[in-house]
Every structure is written in C-alpha cells, then in structure tokens.
Amino acid sequence: MSAPLIVLVGPMGVGKSTVGQLLAERLATGYRDTDADIVSAQGRAIAEIFVDEGEAAFRALEKEAVRTALAEHDGVLALGGGAILDADTRALLAGQRVVYLSMDVEEAVKRTGLNAARPLLAVNPRKQWRELMEARRHLYEEVATVVVATDGRTPEEVTRAALDALELKEA
Ligand SMILES: Nc1ncnc2c1ncn2[C@@H]1O[C@H](COP(=O)(O)OP(=O)(O)O)[C@@H](O)[C@H]1O
Numbered sequence: 001m002s003a004p005l006i007v008l009v010g011p012m013g014v015g016k017s018t019v020g021q022l023l024a025e026r027l028a029t030g031y032r033d034t035d036a037d038i039v040s041a042q043g044r045a046i047a048e049i050f051v052d053e054g055e056a057a058f059r060a061l062e063k064e065a066v067r068t069a070l071a072e073h074d075g076v077l078a079l080g081g082g083a084i085l086d087a088d089t090r091a092l093l094a095g096q097r098v099v100y101l102s103m104d105v106e107e108a109v110k111r112t113g114l115n116a117a118r119p120l121l122a123v124n125p126r127k128q129w130r131e132l133m134e135a136r137r138h139l140y141e142e143v144a145t146v147v148v149a150t151d152g153r154t155p156e157e158v159t160r161a162a163l164d165a166l167e168l169k170e171a
C-alpha cells in the first residue's frame with residue numbers, strides 16, 4: 001500500500017494531464033492518469049464508453065480506477081474531471097496532497113470548446129461549463145489541499161506554482 005505524492009483534480013481541460021506529467025518529471029517520479037487506466041483496461045476511448053453505456057457506467061469504472069490507483073501509485077496521479085462527484089472517492093482523497101487546478105470560463109472554452117473528445121462539453125461549451133462548475137466547484141474545493149489558478153499561465157508556470165504552493169523541491 002502506498003499513496004500518491006500528488007493528486008491533481010479540476011475541470012476537464014484545465015491541464016491535469018499536461019501538468020501532471022511535468023510535475024512527475026520535476027520530481028523524478030512516475031505519472032499515472034486514471035482516464036488512461038480506464039481506456040487501456042476497456043480498450044475503448046472515454047467518449048465511446050459514454051456513448052455505448054452512458055455516464056453512470058463510466059462513473060462506476062472511474063470509481064474503481066481511482067481507488068486502485070490511489071492504493072498502488074506513489075508518484076503524481078491525475079484524475080478525470082468528474083472523479084470528485086463520488087462521495088467515496090472524496091473520502092479517499094481526505095489526507096492526500098491534492099492540487100485543485102482552476103480556470104475561468106473563457107480559458108475553459110479556449111482549451112476544450114472545440115474538442116469533441118470531451119463528451120460533456122460537446123454542444124454549448126460556455127453554458128455547459130458554467131453549469132458543470134456550479135455543480136462541482138465546492139467539491140473540488142472540499143478535497144483540495146491547495147488551489148492553483150491556471151489562467152494565463154503556461155503549463156510550466158502552473159507546474160512551478162503547484163510546487164511552490166506545496167512547498168516541494170525539484171529532484
Ligand atoms: N496552462 C495551459 N495553458 C494553455 N493550454 C493548456 C495549459 N494546460 C493544458 N493546456 C492544453 O489544454 C488541453 C487540455 O489539457 P489536459 O492536460 O488534457 O487537461 P485535463 O487533463 O485537465 O483535461 C490540452 O490541449 C493542453 O495542451
């Protein structure tokens with residue numbers, strides 16, 4: 001049993017996967033992404049799982065993927081944006097070093113608006129993103145050890161800000 005060095009949460013497109021890989025490089029540790037775990041275990045893209053079986057089925061797979069990764073991985077772990085919707089997952093995150101990467105709506109539309117691979121934002125990205133954040137913001141805040149704003153920052157700058165906020169030194 002081990003625990004991740006850092007867990008990244010935040011809305012889709014905020015840069016969890018991008019910053020997670022950079023953080024792992026800076027800390028000379030491994031990187032893992034629960035979305036990637038689900039895709040490799042299922043042999044299907046996330047969007048396909050949503051279309052074929054619906055969101056509830058995806059959330060059940062996600063819950064188990066997060067539980068397994070939290071127990072196995074000792075490096076940097078990026079979660080999917082909706083993982084924190086599950087109360088058991090939030091309970092597992094208590095006591096972990098959790099970074100909430102945040103952004104405002106305009107930044108969100110820039111990063112995800114045209115990306116059909118994210119089924120939850122496919123139709124009206126600005127409106128859907130606002131509704132999604134109204135439902136989720138308090139959950140991200142609940143699990144967060146620190147909040148790092150990503151607006152107008154490059155992935156490298158976000159990575160540095162996260163290391164500073166956590167008072168972690170590069171390896
Ligand atoms: N700080 C940033 N500034 C600009 N674009 C970014 C930043 N971080 C990530 N991106 C871009 O936004 C998109 C989503 O990033 P990703 O890391 O997949 O986010 P997440 O895993 O949170 O959904 C990618 O195209 C990525 O290159």
Ligand SMILES: O=C(O)C1=C[C@@H](OP(=O)(O)O)[C@@H](O)[C@H](O)C1
Nearest residue numbers: 011012013035046080081082118
């Ligand atoms: O926010 C969400 O509900 C989702 C976020 C996605 O991950 P990213 O946050 O890495 O884009 C992926 O898990 C799925 O499309 C659902």
Ligand SMILES: [Mg+2]
Nearest residue numbers: 016017035078
């Ligand atoms: Mg991701």
